[in-house]
Amino acid sequence: MYSLTLGASNHASLRRSMSGLTTLLDLLQAADRARYEGGADEQLGAFHTDGLIVAARQLVRQAHHCLSDDDA
Numbered sequence: 926m927y928s929l930t931l932g933a934s935n936h937a938s939l940r941r942s943m944s945g946l947t948t949l950l951d952l953l954q955a956a957d958r959a960r961y962e963g964g965a966d967e968q969l970g971a972f973h974t975d976g977l978i979v980a981a982r983q984l985v986r987q988a989h990h991c992l993s994d995d996d997a
Contacts, residue, residue, distance in 0.1 A: 935991040942988040949981040 956969040956977070 939988055939991040942984045946984045949977050953977055
């Protein structure tokens with residue numbers, strides 16, 4: 926179970942992680958739309974899509990780490 930209060934540094938780090946995750950999800954959604962609605966030269970390649978997914982997973986790990994640090 927997570928604590929309802931976060932330390933200042935964990936709070937700031939969690940906010941940055943969540944903001945970055947929101948941005949990555951916006952980019953992935955735009956890439957998905959371009960895949961269906963755009964031309965071949967308007968699409969994000971698989972390498973870059975995979976990179977965005979890996980970055981999103983890392984941000985989730987960081988957010989989880991911030992929450993776990995306050996439980997101790």
